Amino acid sequence: GAVVSQHPSWVICKSGTxxxxxxxxxxxxxTTMFWYRQFPKQSLMLMATSNEGSKATYxxxxxxxxxxxxxxxxxxxxxxxxxxHPEDSSxxxxxxxxxxxxxxxxxxxxxxxxxxxx
Amino acid sequence: xxxxxQSLFLSVREGDSSVINCTYTDSxxxxxxxxxxxxxxxxQLLTYIFSNMDMKQDQRLTVLxxxxxxxxxxxxxxxxxxxxxxxxxxxxxxxxxxxxxxxxTRLSVIA
Numbered sequence: 690g691a692v693v694s695q696h697p698s699w700v701i702c703k704s705g706t707x708x709x710x711x712x713x714x715x716x717x718x719x720t721t722m723f724w725y726r727q728f729p730k731q732s733l734m735l736m737a738t739s740n741e742g743s744k745a746t747y748x749x750x751x752x753x754x755x756x757x758x759x760x761x762x763x764x765x766x767x768x769x770x771x772x773x774h775p776e777d778s779s780x781x782x783x784x785x786x787x788x789x790x791x792x793x794x795x796x797x798x799x800x801x802x803x804x805x806x807x
Numbered sequence: 808x809x810x811x812x813q814s815l816f817l818s819v820r821e822g823d824s825s826v827i828n829c830t831y832t833d834s835x836x837x838x839x840x841x842x843x844x845x846x847x848x849x850x851q852l853l854t855y856i857f858s859n860m861d862m863k864q865d866q867r868l869t870v871l872x873x874x875x876x877x878x879x880x881x882x883x884x885x886x887x888x889x890x891x892x893x894x895x896x897x898x899x900x901x902x903x904x905x906x907x908x909x910x911x912t913r914l915s916v917i918a
Binding site: 693695723730731732733735738782784789793794795796797798799800801803 | 815838840842847848849850851852855857893895897899905906908910911913
């Protein structure tokens with residue numbers, strides 16, 4: 690089945706540095722990928738929609754200069770957290786839309802990346 | 808607007824049935840989904856139901872959809888300790904819109 694691979698799964702960085710998270714579709718092409726941020730109280734917040742070959746679409750309240758998204762190929766989208774601060778510490782999850790064998794469009798998720806900013 | 812609501816916690820005994828409920832506000836939702844998240848992991852699709860269906864069963868999972876009340880439920884029969892996780896309800900309004908997720912229900916299974 691369709692697999693989304695996310696890397697790294699866990700990263701610790703110093704405040705002020707930038708961190709890149711990769712999201713790859715392993716056995717399918719993904720023209721669109723979605724980046725979510727999950728807060729400690731469980732809720733999942735859509736940050737942006739990553740579009741291959743064009744600019745990402747950011748949700749309201751998400752700083753595009755802070756969270757840089759690049760979707761350079763049909764199998765890779767990256768999220769770069771620039772000048773990270775402790776409040777950026779979170780669990781970031783990417784996903785891609787795939788067609789289920791039954792015909793429905795479903796989201797397949799990566800395993801997530803835990804970012805801790807010291 | 809789109810909004811999906813779920814209760815945050817549910818605790819059941821092993822072997823009992825679990826019922827996780829979800830309400831949504833957008834009557835034009837086309838598909839409704841249930842995802843499972845185990846600790847430290849991403850979300851795994853459990854099942855989904857198309858809006859013109861009332862019920863869908865898949866082994867131990869039964870999804871009920873009441874479109875009139877905009878209510879979706881997930882029943883897990885013979886709940887096992889391995890079912891302990893967070894369960895997210897999500898809706899899709901149209902083919903190109905992102906999914907809207909509820910806050911998730913944390914299911915705890917007591918042995």
